[in-house]
Amino acid sequence: MSAIEQLARDARLASVSLQSVTNEQKNEALLRIKQVLAERKNDIFAANELDKQLAEEQVQAGKLSNALFKRLDICKGDKFETILSGVSDITKLDDPSKKVTMATKLDNDLSLYRVTVPVGVLLTIFEARPEVVVNISCLALKSGNAVILKGGKEATHTNAKLAAVIQDALASLPASNPIPKTAVQIVETREDISALLDLDRYIDMVVPRGSNSLVKYIQNNTRIPVLGHADGICSTFLDKEVDLNKALRIVVDAKTSYPAACNSTEQLLVHQELLQKDTFSKVAQALIDAGVTLKCDAASHAYLQHHHAGAGDKVQAAGDEDYDTEFLDHVIAVKVVADVDGAVTHINDHGSKHTDAILTENAQTADWFMTRVDAAGCYWNASTRFADGFRYGFGAEVGVSTNKTHARGPVGLDGLVIYKYRLYGNGNITSEYGPGKKEYLHQPIAPSDYQL
Amino acid sequence: MSAIEQLARDARLASVSLQSVTNEQKNEALLRIKQVLAERKNDIFAANELDKQLAEEQVQAGKLSNALFKRLDICKGDKFETILSGVSDITKLDDPSKKVTMATKLDNDLSLYRVTVPVGVLLTIFEARPEVVVNISCLALKSGNAVILKGGKEATHTNAKLAAVIQDALASLPASNPIPKTAVQIVETREDISALLDLDRYIDMVVPRGSNSLVKYIQNNTRIPVLGHADGICSTFLDKEVDLNKALRIVVDAKTSYPAACNSTEQLLVHQELLQKDTFSKVAQALIDAGVTLKCDAASHAYLQHHHAGAGDKVQAAGDEDYDTEFLDHVIAVKVVADVDGAVTHINDHGSKHTDAILTENAQTADWFMTRVDAAGCYWNASTRFADGFRYGFGAEVGVSTNKTHARGPVGLDGLVIYKYRLYGNGNITSEYGPGKKEYLHQPIAPSDYQL
Known part of the structure; x- marks a missing residue:
């Protein structure tokens, strides 16, 4: 198994652990991330200064636009404080998983529930703005998903440092909290991305955040569902x-x-x-x-x-x-x-x-x-x-989707969960039901009668 | 524009008309289809006999399995009656479109609704069993979608006849019913399918019904979302x-x-x-x-x-x-x-x-x-x-999906709709909202206050 395949498999295993995590444990992880980010502010700023220094040379050589250069900076003004408060804002949102969206009694001893669950493993590919590392990691964790990140090469040092700090924060959680540090991982090269876009076995959804050409490239080079949009006409x-x-x-x-x-x-x-x-x-x-x-x-x-x-x-x-x-x-x-x-x-x-x-x-x-x-x-x-997740009242925005399957329009945490059916029986077999045999009840179950 | 592209564009235009159709008009169309199918039973049986005759030669030459041959027959026993009653069963199901799944007041004069709508244009590719033509056409119409069908080549004559009868039924609807006959179309060749799988501009979803190899071929040869599953392990x-x-x-x-x-x-x-x-x-x-x-x-x-x-x-x-x-x-x-x-x-x-x-x-x-x-x-x-749509109480089954975006598990009519956001304003502009300006209300709207 190649290193990149191992990384994807680690993400998949982390996503299994995340299925059992409570909302309190997810919020505990987010607040710990916020705390460690604040503690390691100097390290993070040093990495960001290095990126800016290298990028400035690119700007002077005419190889990087000033607009991209500006997006790189997470030190100026209250930018870093805004990133930190974004983390605690996400703890205040409803847990989008474990919601019952359908409940039907098939028979007196056979109950069917449709329950929201995390999608699994997300791959996020983004450009320039390093704060996406923090934002998308926290949205993924809050929705119970593992995430693999790939940022723009101008922000390599900042992105790597932010991801390392988040992993350190997860690794320092109390033993009672089962979120593994492999829930958030980062890759750095284009070759890694090519390899990951092939691993539909381990990765459930790609969330590109960037230019039209980035999104179109991804849409045309993977079988994995892509959440987002290319054009906005x-x-x-x-x-x-x-x-x-x-x-x-x-x-x-x-x-x-x-x-x-x-x-x-x-x-x-x-x-x-x-x-x-x-x-x-x-x-x-x-x-x-x-x-x-x-x-x-x-x-x-x-x-x-x-x-x-x-x-x-x-x-x-x-x-x-x-x-x-x-x-x-x-x-x-x-x-x-x-x-x-x-x-x-x-x-x-x-x-x-x-x-x-x-x-x-x-x-x-x-x-x-x-x-x-x-x-x-x-x-x-x-x-x-x-057309914006915050304006719609979602409290967060993962992106805006023009897909016509699953999440469409501005996408909040709801777009990072899907449902599974849970069926509770008592030894029930299908061959006992049918014409001249037992009949299905197909009665809705009231929330007060849920057996989950 | 090629003939096949024109056909796909016709389906897209039909799907726009279908967006405005009422549940009563959809049921009227289904009952008309049932009536014309019954009237044209002899024509349909003649086409089926021709297919069976040609297939029998294939079976004798060892080129077609007996199991496939048996699935071809829609004349034996009460098979045709079952197909007809399947059509009227679908009229009894709830309309899956026009359901409000979220409603939020953004401001006193600005209301946001998330409403289910048809996906648009479906492409269904299936093998052997000609009754799929009737079943999937009726499920598509009931959910407000246009459909393009492609069946197995052993059933070419039966499929073509069934589709023609359905189109005749739609063409004979009263002028008050706006469902066009291009809401249901059929193609016959593999080349047509290759061309259609490229037309993600016009086609929104592919619904394959058949063998693993058919489903895998489709999944690997289109950017259009595929509803279904290859393996069932x-x-x-x-x-x-x-x-x-x-x-x-x-x-x-x-x-x-x-x-x-x-x-x-x-x-x-x-x-x-x-x-x-x-x-x-x-x-x-x-x-x-x-x-x-x-x-x-x-x-x-x-x-x-x-x-x-x-x-x-x-x-x-x-x-x-x-x-x-x-x-x-x-x-x-x-x-x-x-x-x-x-x-x-x-x-x-x-x-x-x-x-x-x-x-x-x-x-x-x-x-x-x-x-x-x-x-x-x-x-x-x-x-x-x-794991079956009828056993789950959906009253119909489009397929069983192992997708992790949108419909998952046994899929009924709900899997053929997606939502759109409808926003009702009074001249509202975004630049009036924000810190120090107007604040969003983000209040849920009670069903009794819906302005739809």
């Missing part, structure tokens, strides 16, 4: 019955409050009747004032060239590719559609099933749109930027 | 505190009541202390009496050779591969383990995460086993053969 549709004030507020927030986020609106769809009013004109002006460049289809381009002749290069003709692009910048694609069905068709063809909004005062039109658009989030008169 | 563990009578009943039922089923027990794990009592001896004798061959590890082999010298070739030495084999026959692998942890380790290493049972009178040991075994079903004192 969100649309906002201005219906003919839109309220102008809501539109002005929402479109500007959805595009400009954080353009680099996956939940920012990348496409503005406009009902054709709005070209006969001043609604579209005012919304376009608000975007231009906010520094946004509009990439327009023929109809909207002609309209804006006529009504906003002074907008200069803030109004441009769109190419076909602009309707399949995640700009992540002060740029928005604009398209005029005949009606709500035109908007639905465009979104289902060009969107990424992430989050799409309709702005209208007509409840029936809103319901039609929200029912027929195939996306994890369908919003009525609200900004697409609400 | 189920184990039954006889703990030292087992009740002999329950063991005798359960082990024989689990192994012999239908050996070709995926939920039959393939491995018998025996606590070592049972070799000092006569428990194992009696269980082994019951299996031998039922015609089962025992493939034994060294400890159990020595024991049985000593105590059951007359068993002849019903007791054999096992090879390593026998502990990773789905026999689907009157054969069982036997292994002696030191304790419950030995059983758990063996199952987690060699099982297929399908269904595993412990037989014991000790509740604590049972809980330990059921918690630590990583399988869709963990049973206490019951036969693994209970």
Whole structure:
């Protein structure tokens, strides 16, 4: 067995131990991690300084962007304190495992329960920000999963130090706490990742956190289910019955409050009747004032060239590719559609099933749109930027999923558990049931009668 | 766009229409399908006769097994009536879509709902039994999904006829019912399947129904999520505190009541202390009496050779591969383990995460086993053969899933829906919330206050 296979098998064995751990034991581990991180702050900062020093040379050589460099720093301001308080915040969340989601009496002495359980072993691959080591380790432990981490190479020393400190913390737990230190492990090379992506025998789910290209690479190179999303191409549709004030507020927030986020609106769809009013004109002006460049289809381009002749290069003709692009910048694609069905068709063809909004005062039109658009989030008169685990009230965010099996949309701890069926019998055999024999009861079991 | 891509896109467009369909309209479609199937019985039987005639030549040429040939026949006995009543049974099931599984007030004018919705487009690939065309089409429609079918080539004429009849039934629905006939489509060639397995843009889930090799081929050749399982290697563990009578009943039922089923027990794990009592001896004798061959590890082999010298070739030495084999026959692998942890380790290493049972009178040991075994079903004192959608009370079975994301275990209609988040606002924008600004309420919404 290769070293990397042994590591994956250790994670699998750790995940078996984690199945029996109580919520109190998981919280005890998290608080111990917080404590040891605080105690070893100087070691961690020294590792981070080393990474920053090496990265600075890369920046000067033009091999690393300034934005990536900034994300590397965990020493500045209250960043480290924020990381620590994030750990104790996770202890306050509900345990997502051991919840009964179905209970049925099959016979008087045969009871069936569907109970949430940890998924098993997670593989997390991320870039730049070293605090992900702490955050994802704690989310994994709280949900009862073992985790294997792989960070960006610019943060190698910081990541390794953080993982070592977490392992030391787990190793120092009292003997009564069965969480092994192999519940959190780290790997460093691309070769390790290639090998791990093949080990669907030991690894249950991959959680990539990073760029589109990272996510796409992983999706195309493993049979293991991937939790996350590559593109975030969100649309906002201005219906003919839109309220102008809501539109002005929402479109500007959805595009400009954080353009680099996956939940920012990348496409503005406009009902054709709005070209006969001043609604579209005012919304376009608000975007231009906010520094946004509009990439327009023929109809909207002609309209804006006529009504906003002074907008200069803030109004441009769109190419076909602009309707399949995640700009992540002060740029928005604009398209005029005949009606709500035109908007639905465009979104289902060009969107990424992430989050799409309709702005209208007509409840029936809103319901039609929200029912027929195939996306994890369908919003009525609200900004697409609400697609976020914290804003949804999950208290934590593992990622945003565009999957259509299991977790979808912003994913909290619930996305890291699945269920198993537990059947409690008394010697029951299937051949005693059937036509002319015993009949199944199929009665729901009330929570007060659970025998778990 | 190729013909097959057009077909997949038609399915995708049909699935959008299906999102808006009511439960009444879905049931109307199912009953119409039942009616037209009955009306066209002669056509269907003629197609089936043609397939059987061609297949018979294959059987005589030794190119097709008799078992496969028998599955082909939908004319004999009350088979066709059973198919028809299966259709009306599905109308009686609850609509699995449009269920609210979470509802939270984010602000006084901002409400978030998590609602179940159809997955979208299903691709079902199956072998031999033509009735799957009817069954899976009806399950897909009832859950609001479009479906593309591909059956075995021995049943080409029957499958094509059944699909054509279903499409005719859908085409003859009143104009008030928006289900298009492209909601059910069929393809015939292997090349079509290769092309479809690449179209993750249009197809959301593959549901294979057939042999291990079929399922494995599909799992290895698509990025689309696959609902199902390849192997069904189920184990039954006889703990030292087992009740002999329950063991005798359960082990024989689990192994012999239908050996070709995926939920039959393939491995018998025996606590070592049972070799000092006569428990194992009696269980082994019951299996031998039922015609089962025992493939034994060294400890159990020595024991049985000593105590059951007359068993002849019903007791054999096992090879390593026998502990990773789905026999689907009157054969069982036997292994002696030191304790419950030995059983758990063996199952987690060699099982297929399908269904595993412990037989014991000790509740604590049972809980330990059921918690630590990583399988869709963990049973206490019951036969693994209970792993079945009808026995679980789902009223229908799409398949049995060993996936650890989304549906797991026997899958009914619930496995064909996923949720979407619906957010109802009043012009809300994210930049108004945060420290020093508006605070999120994150209050659960009571069902009586739902605004859906």
